[in-house]
Amino acid sequence: MARVEFKNIVKVYEDEKRGSFTAVKGSSFVIEDREFVVFVGPSGCGKTTSLRMIAGLERQTSGDIRIGERVVNDLHPKDRDIAMVFQDYALYPHMTIAENLSFGLRNLKRPKDEIERKVKEASSILGLGDMLSRKPRELSGGQRQRVAVGRAIVRDPQVFLFDEPLSNLDAKLRIQMRVELAELHKRLGATIVYVTHDQVEAMTLGERIVVMNEGEIQQIASPTELYNKPNNMFVAGFIGSPAMNFIDARIGGGQALLAGGTAFPLPEAAARALGAYEGKPIVLGVRPEHIYGEAMAPDRAGSAKLEAHVQVVEQLGAESLVYFRVGERMVTARVHPELPVALGARQTFVLDAAKLHWFDPQTEQRIVF
Amino acid sequence: MKGNDFAGKSRMKRNLFIASFIVPTLALYAVFAVYPMFKGIYLSLFDWSGGSESYNFIGLGNFKEMLHDDVLPKAIRNDYILVAGKVIGFMILSLFFAVALTRLNVKGSGFYRTVFFFPNVLSVVVVGVLWRYVYNPNVGFLNSFISLFTKQPFDYAWLGGKWSIFALLPPSIWAGIGFSVILLVAGIMSVPESLYESAHLDGATQWQQFWKVTLPLVWEQVQTSVIWIVVTTLNGSFVIVTIMTFEGGADNATQVMGSYLYFNAFKYGKFSYGSAIGVLILVLSLITTVALQRLMKRDAIELS
Numbered sequence: 001m002a003r004v005e006f007k008n009i010v011k012v013y014e015d016e017k018r019g020s021f022t023a024v025k026g027s028s029f030v031i032e033d034r035e036f037v038v039f040v041g042p043s044g045c046g047k048t049t050s051l052r053m054i055a056g057l058e059r060q061t062s063g064d065i066r067i068g069e070r071v072v073n074d075l076h077p078k079d080r081d082i083a084m085v086f087q088d089y090a091l092y093p094h095m096t097i098a099e100n101l102s103f104g105l106r107n108l109k110r111p112k113d114e115i116e117r118k119v120k121e122a123s124s125i126l127g128l129g130d131m132l133s134r135k136p137r138e139l140s141g142g143q144r145q146r147v148a149v150g151r152a153i154v155r156d157p158q159v160f161l162f163d164e165p166l167s168n169l170d171a172k173l174r175i176q177m178r179v180e181l182a183e184l185h186k187r188l189g190a191t192i193v194y195v196t197h198d199q200v201e202a203m204t205l206g207e208r209i210v211v212m213n214e215g216e217i218q219q220i221a222s223p224t225e226l227y228n229k230p231n232n233m234f235v236a237g238f239i240g241s242p243a244m245n246f247i248d249a250r251i252g253g254g255q256a257l258l259a260g261g262t263a264f265p266l267p268e269a270a271a272r273a274l275g276a277y278e279g280k281p282i283v284l285g286v287r288p289e290h291i292y293g294e295a296m297a298p299d300r301a302g303s304a305k306l307e308a309h310v311q312v313v314e315q316l317g318a319e320s321l322v323y324f325r326v327g328e329r330m331v332t333a334r335v336h337p338e339l340p341v342a343l344g345a346r347q348t349f350v351l352d353a354a355k356l357h358w359f360d361p362q363t364e365q366r367i368v369f
Numbered sequence: 370m371k372g373n374d375f376a377g378k379s380r381m382k383r384n385l386f387i388a389s390f391i392v393p394t395l396a397l398y399a400v401f402a403v404y405p406m407f408k409g410i411y412l413s414l415f416d417w418s419g420g421s422e423s424y425n426f427i428g429l430g431n432f433k434e435m436l437h438d439d440v441l442p443k444a445i446r447n448d449y450i451l452v453a454g455k456v457i458g459f460m461i462l463s464l465f466f467a468v469a470l471t472r473l474n475v476k477g478s479g480f481y482r483t484v485f486f487f488p489n490v491l492s493v494v495v496v497g498v499l500w501r502y503v504y505n506p507n508v509g510f511l512n513s514f515i516s517l518f519t520k521q522p523f524d525y526a527w528l529g530g531k532w533s534i535f536a537l538l539p540p541s542i543w544a545g546i547g548f549s550v551i552l553l554v555a556g557i558m559s560v561p562e563s564l565y566e567s568a569h570l571d572g573a574t575q576w577q578q579f580w581k582v583t584l585p586l587v588w589e590q591v592q593t594s595v596i597w598i599v600v601t602t603l604n605g606s607f608v609i610v611t612i613m614t615f616e617g618g619a620d621n622a623t624q625v626m627g628s629y630l631y632f633n634a635f636k637y638g639k640f641s642y643g644s645a646i647g648v649l650i651l652v653l654s655l656i657t658t659v660a661l662q663r664l665m666k667r668d669a670i671e672l673s
Binding site: 078104108151 | 561563564566567568569570571572573577581582585586667
């Protein structure tokens with residue numbers, strides 16, 4: 001197995017008609033040996049391009065890519081010791097499952113008994129044993145997905161690359177395959193680079209997550225760190241569901257003055273750190289799960305209270321989502337399902353003082369303290 | 370009762386609507402395809418000059434005469450030389466061009482697609498005349514070009530020799546290749562890019578990708594092209610033969626069944642013998658296409 005390293009990778013697409021487009025703007029990172037790293041971000045953020053550059057399907061415009069100890073910039077994909085699972089599985093419709101699984105090894109002219117053994121191994125790992133003589137069209141979506149993974153396994157690569165492999169499956173199957181992939185990673189002990197636009201997939205699968213937006217890496221961190229200490233407003237808003245609420249605010253005299261007129265005293269540490277923003281606009285970030293109804297707020301929550309008219313209530317059974325307006329922005333609170341909420345009534349909510357995030361509205365960076 | 374009545378009326382309307390599309394086509398097809406075919410078969414059982422009043426029923430007489438006809442075997446042989454040459458030439462060239470226009474990143478491939486299709490739009494008569502100039506022994510482009518490399522002026526009569534049927538292959542292929550190219554280009558473009566990328570990652574060369582991915586996945590288009598070539602050749606080479614070599618070349622060197630049918634029916638006053646040749650063409654076309662379809666049969670492939 002091996003580590004993967006990007007050093008100042010830039011990818012520019014030149015198009016005669018539309019001009020040039022920079023898909024990846026100078027990214028550097030190291031994926032450690034045996035690590036499961038997920039690239040996540042909205043479409044067009046450069047995550048798939050990054051994956052394809054590791055695979056060798058795209059050539060970076062500048063910078064170095066290392067797999068293991070080798071610089072692979074000009075190495076043919078087949079010599080990079082990687083295997084890739086495609087979003088649409090890329091199974092050959094005219095070949096049987098066995099032929100699909102062995103295609104790569106046959107191209108590499110490996111001995112027959114080795115091919116047979118590896119196909120057997122992979123199919124038993126994935127439970128494809130009795131399907132080897134079938135064609136892809138006779139298989140269900142989940143089974144095709146497994147064949148695609150199996151095709152990567154038989155190659156016995158240093159690095160597995162996954163390009164949105166679950167996006168074509170229905171929700172239930174996706175969760176099942178997610179669990180299977182996590183198990184597979186433990187079993188194979190392989191380095192895995194996984195691309196998805198689904199932040200839940202990223203959070204559940206990734207040991208570390210690379211969050212990208214508009215060709216730039218926003219943050220590389222473990223799921224919990226991304227959730228608790230997002231670098232900026234993009235990461236804060238992208239990770240977590242429902243998304244983090246942003247409320248326009250001002251700092252004045254040790255108090256936070258929220259849009260819409262509510263004010264609450266800042267805890268001491270926050271007041272000190274935010275001193276520089278005295279009288280200036282600032283953005284308060286608070287996750288829906290850190291807003292409580294006043295009646296059910298835990299004691300530690302503190303005194304950050306705000307009043308608002310409830311506009312919509314969604315009962316989800318285990319919880320309720322309550323929507324109300326603060327200034328210009330809609331705010332979501334994820335509250336206990338038994339909290340009495342009256343539509344249109346003025347209600348007091350408590351923000352968990354220990355879980356508030358503050359962002360500079362200009363740079364969108366989180367103010368760290 | 371009323372409801373039933375209404376349903377009946379609306380069903381009649383629907384049938385009328387469907388009929389308004391089917392009937393005209395069916396009528397034209399019956400008048401211009403079905404009737405002539407059966408009339409031809411019927412006529413082949415008579416001895417009729419084409420103009421005279423005397424119709425003599427002779428049963429299979431015309432077909433018995435075929436067995437002793439010296440020209441007919443030559444015509445059949447020539448037809449199959451054209452079929453084989455065209456199938457091989459079309460398939461090799463059109464697959465090459467189609468792959469080049471789709472997989473090999475040729476600049477301006479849209480332009481070339483149009484260019485390849487261009488000869489298809491030309492009348493075969495124009496193609497024939499054009500190529501007659503290419504092959505002209507004295508002023509033709511081909512001999513002039515070869516003369517550049519020889520001491521003596523080269524003056525081979527391409528359309529006058531014993532094997533001049535082979536000289537008809539290039540114009541026939543040139544005239545029709547656009548159709549196969551377009552068909553195959555569409556087929557290749559419907560193959561998902563990821564199949565090629567996956568093959569590339571798995572170390573398949575361009576050549577292996579062609580044999581293992583492209584060809585199996587455009588096999589249906591290949592089949593369609595081949596059948597189309599066979600049918601149009603057996604039924605339509607008459608035009609190019611007549612335009613380029615008049616009555617079938619020296620000593621019937623380029624005679625095909627179609628041209629022989631024409632000369633018998635309209636020049637030698639043996640209309641019913643011509644009809645019998647027409648029946649032969651029909652039977653051979655059917656046998657050949659069915660045989661080829663069997664030969665080329667593979668599992669239907671669904672791209673999903």
